[in-house]
Amino acid sequence: MSGIVATIIAKYNYWIYICLMMIGLYAMITKRNLIKKIVGMNIFQTAIILFYVSIGAKRGGTIPIIEHAHGGQSHAVEAVHYINPLPHVLMLTAIVVAVATLGVALALAIRIYNRYRTLEEDEILSRIRGS
Amino acid sequence: MSHHFPALLVIAPLLSAFFISGAGWLNRRFCLPLAVASLGVAGLSALSLFWRVVQQGPVLYRLGGWDPPWGIAYAVDFLNAPVLVLICIVALLNLWASHRQVEEQFKEKTGAFYTLYVLMVTGLLGITVTGDAFNLYVLLEIASLSGYGLIAMGEDRAPLATLNYVYMGTIGACFYLLGIGYLYIVTGSLNMADIARILPGLYENKAVLTALIICLVGLWLKMAFFPLHVWLPNAYTFAPVPSAALIAPLMTKVMVYVMIRLMLTVFTPGYVFSTLGINDAVVWFAVIAIVMGAILALGQRDLKKMISYIIVAEVGYMVGGAWLGNRAGMTGAILHIINDALMTLCLFLAVAAITYRMKSYTFSSLKGLIRKMPFTMGAFILGGLSIIGVPPTCGFFSKWYLITGALQAGHYGFMAALLFSSLVNVVLFFRIIEIGFFEPFNEGHGHGEHGPEPMNEAPLSILVPLWIVALGLVVVGVYTSEIITHVLQFAIPKAIL
Amino acid sequence: METVFSIKPLLAVLVSVAAVPFLIWSRNPNTRETWTFAAAFVKFGIVLSMLPAVLSGTQIVCKVAQVMPGMAIAFRVDALGMLFALVSSSLWIVTSAYSIGYMRGLNEHGQTRYFCFFALALSATIGVAFAANLFTLYLFYEMLSFATYPLVTHHQDQEARSSGRKYLLYIVGTSIGLVLPAMITAYALGGTLEFSTKGFLAGTGSPALLTALLFLFVFGFAKAAVMPLHSWLPAAMVAPTPVSALLHAVAVVKVGVFSVVRVITGVFGIDLLQSLHLSPVLTAVASVTILVGSFVALSQDNLKRLLAFSTIAQLSYIVLGLGLLSPKGMTGGILHIAMHAFGKITLFFCAGAIFVATGKKNISEMVGIGRRMPVTMSAFFLGSLSIIGVPPCGGFISKWYLVTGTLEANQMPILFVLLASSLLNAAYFMPVVYRAFFCTPEEALFENRVQEAPLFCVGPPVITAAISIILLFYPQPFFRLAESAVRAITGG
Secondary structure, eight states, X not given: OHHHHHHHHHTHHHHXXXXXXXXXXXXXXXXXXXXXXXXXXXXXXXXXXXXXXXHXXXXXXXXXXXXXXXXXXXXXOOXXXXXXXHHHHHHHHHHHHHHHHHXXXXXXXHHHHHHHSOOBXXXXXXXXXXX | OGGGHHHHHHHHHHHHHHHHHHHHHHOGGGHHHHHHHHHHHHHHHHHHHHHHHHHHOOEEEEGGGOOTTTSOEEEEOTTHHHHHHHHHHHHHHHHHHHHHHHHHHOTTTHHHHHHHHHHHHHHHHHXXXXXXXXXXXXXXXXXXHHHHHHHHTSSTTXXXXXXXXXXXXXXXHHHHHHHHHHHHHHHSOOBHHHHHXXXXXXXXXXXXXXXXXXXXXXXXXXXXXXXXXXXXHHHHHHSOHHHHHXXXXXXXXXXXXXXXXXXXXXXXXXXXXXXXXXXXXXXXXXXXHHHHHHHHHHTXXXXXXXXXXXXXXXXXXXXXXXXXOSHHHHHHHHHHHHHHHHHHHHHHHHHHHHHXXXXXXXGGGGTTHHHHSHHHHHHHHHHHHHHHTOTTSXXXXXXXXXXXXXXXXXXXXXXXXXXXXXXXHXXXXXXXXXXXXXXXXXXXXXXXXXXXXXXXXXXXXXXXXHHHHHHHHHXXXXXXXXXIXXXXXXXXXXXXX | OOEXXXXXXXXHHHHHHHHHHHHHTOSSHHHHHHHHHHHHHHHHHHHHHTHXXXXXXXXXXXXXXXXXXXXXXXXXXXXXXXXXXXXXXXXXXXXXXXXXXHHHHTTOSOHHHHHHHHHHHHHHHHHHHTBSBHHHHHHHHHHHHHHHHHHHXXXXXXXXXXXXXXXXXXXXXXXXXXXXXXXXXXXXXXXOOBOOTTOSXXXXXXXXXXXXXXXXXXXXXXXXXXXXXXXXXXHGGGXXXXXXXXXXXXXXXXXXXXXXXXXXXXXXXXXXXXXXXXXXXXXXXXXXXXXXXXXXXXXXXXXXXXXXXHHHHHHHHXXXXXXXXXXXXHHHHHHHHHHHHHHHHHHHHHHHHHHHHHOOOBGGGXXXXXXXXXXXXXXXXXXHHHHHTOTTSTHHHXXXXXXXXXXXXXXXXXXXXXXXXXXXXXXXXXXXXXXXXXXXXXXXXXXXXXXXXXXXXXXXXXXXXXXXXXXXXXXXXXXXXXXXXXXXHHTO
């Protein structure tokens, strides 16, 4: 029992992102309001971003910026002291993608609102069927 | 210069997108020539790369000169070279056929439309040519986002359909990203060839299995594999026809290509087929996809919805064929990427012609259409025959390989599903032919002349590309042997029997 | 046996396809009809020009395209194919003449479309005749199915629509659902689809599998109208009579039965079938169709439907002849392809002529018509004699060979089937002829105003009836071709 608890605690980052993903999915699937769905989508994407960032962390590692001594001499760099920068780089791209998707989704929501005067999915559907 | 073609493929359309956007502000008439020029450059690069691959073998290009796995590598081999050519051809033919409709339908938004169009092609070309898993995600999202924009430009139900597509597409892409993340954790690399090199020692690791499954689910969402297809019919139906004619032939097929790329290059067939043991289950899912796609298509009352469900069934063909686990099935699946793209393009261009004249695409507006628009319906029928699988159109040959693969694998359910789908397609297309041919009814038996309906054909700008594609279906069919012996044969690793 | 490479088979197929643009863009109907005749004569000429070579034992081959590794679209002209091609191309000329009379006599609509699809259908027929392998045969078989759909549904009314559906269901449904998997399985088993004199399936699979395969082919080629997949044929009688005459008495149905013959001889081979003891099975299936078809024909009042059921029965004579697996039986079966064609087309032409002249379709309304249309009914009489199989018409020869083939193969029950069906044929034909000619003036349903149908409607049946008679006394070249084909199949 304690072994499982220890595993859960040791890998807490994975559990956090799983929870966030599930929250995001839950919101997307069950909520009827378009904005809430979009928010859920964003939470989902953020969870994945968090996951990636977390895998780059190291115990005792520091920010991955190389400091140059004055006079331009560089020390030998030992990667083990720095946290992995690659996931951060990848996630910069992913954040941009998430923002772009958010923008597109909100623009669509605005158009839908202008057309149907509501943001509730069931009302929209009934208006479509009614009209 | 030709050394840089793999990069030029992606960069030319990407940069021109900015210029088109600018041109859209200044003078709308520059948009189309710019789009054609950039796609033409991409097309020429694709063709030359294809030629080089066939003559000399796979081409590897390092972006910025950085060696993989630190740099991004673009790799053109026998699997993606034909797909690159296919994308460019489809994009250019569609531009030719649709530009008139674009100028009429999107007067103020011409610049926006062409920008998104070119961006989408950028994304698709990049997905196909890249050898880096994360780069693929980036380009996938470029393609998807521009696709959302293109679809949302349609009629009044389009924004809602697009929003639903946004939800599901984003989940799909995020799953793919997650899977890549898992792979990164266990291998430390993002380069596909590199991952393939490192993975064999790790096959027992549950993370690898999870990575594959998550990536697959994500890709299945994006390619509309039943039951994850629900976004597709509405999205393709309410999209404006010029957009649908670009997206429908290409998006799902390129996703199938990515799946096959993962199966063959990254995870290697040995792992996917033998260690994993899920291929039987996947093929059964494909069977359900084919059957449900066929049945749902039967229930539709308008042309675009019907074709959308046919696409869902066709995706089932490709997924099932790839997962059969033998050479014939895989050949059939890859061949079907090419064939299905062409068939779908043919059908959607015919719909474009019909919508141009009839302003509608429901079945009831098709009455007497064979007399009014004989050339359009002729090409439509040719496309239909290809979907049914009548020789010598290309659809027959991919079906041949798929059925052969099913027989070899002993998967009679898949074969039965393929035959069932062919028969349902006969019903689907002849229903339309009946409406076009028989209705409206005259009293009596039609002896003597009814007042002949004047022929009201679509303009040449739609008809010529439409017929190029329709005849291309027959030409590609007859040349299947060439395609297979010179290209596809080498795309499939010898490990698959 | 030498083989010669020549482009003639391809030309023979393509001639009528090439004529289509000219047909579409003709300025007036006479030009259009001229193009049809030109194409028909050229096609017949090309086919005829290959006859001497085939008779001397050479085979003419032509490879068009390699479409898949191991499979090509290719033609091979041998005796069997030549026989079929001669029959269909010669009868196209006659039918074109008849079509002119019929379509103009009834002032039909859509004549250009009619002639175009007719030309395409004939292309496909010659393609099937000359096919060198099962794939090419399948290709042209499918082309024929789709080319004949607009012809069957020509009248574009409700009845045509539902008949068209039935047509498609039976013909395309079976070719995709039964023949395609069978073909792929045969390819997987034998490694090839080329027709060879000994078949290519020997020793490749279990008896159960091969038997199942044979059934898939025999029933899959539904154009052969083997029961229970025969219902499309009576339904297709809604088509204009020239369509019924050429296509459903000669081209379409003969394509079906020809394909079955090719499969039996070129894919399976006589020896394999004999070792699998499939001869009794084949003859049994054929016999059922013959007897049931003849019985149902007895009960029909609509003349064309009667002829349709008669065709169904007659087609199975051919299957029966092949199923006997004896040289004389097979000769009779193959010869019947030709004899039945000429006889049946005469009957259909007459039915159409009657419709053009009087508007009548049912036999009960045709009492006393012999007085008014003596030429037509005489031709009808001669055609029916050929079908029944008595002199002075050519059908006698094929029946004779079928009977002696039965004795040769020692299948006595089949002898009974042949004799019984001949009696049934007489039973449904003779009353029609009798009541047309011999009846009291009160029973006669026609005023003096009824006259013979137009020349173009009466000429063709007279010609084909005359040919039927000539064929009894001089059955060449069909007889030599049939014998040559059987010799090739049995290997000497």
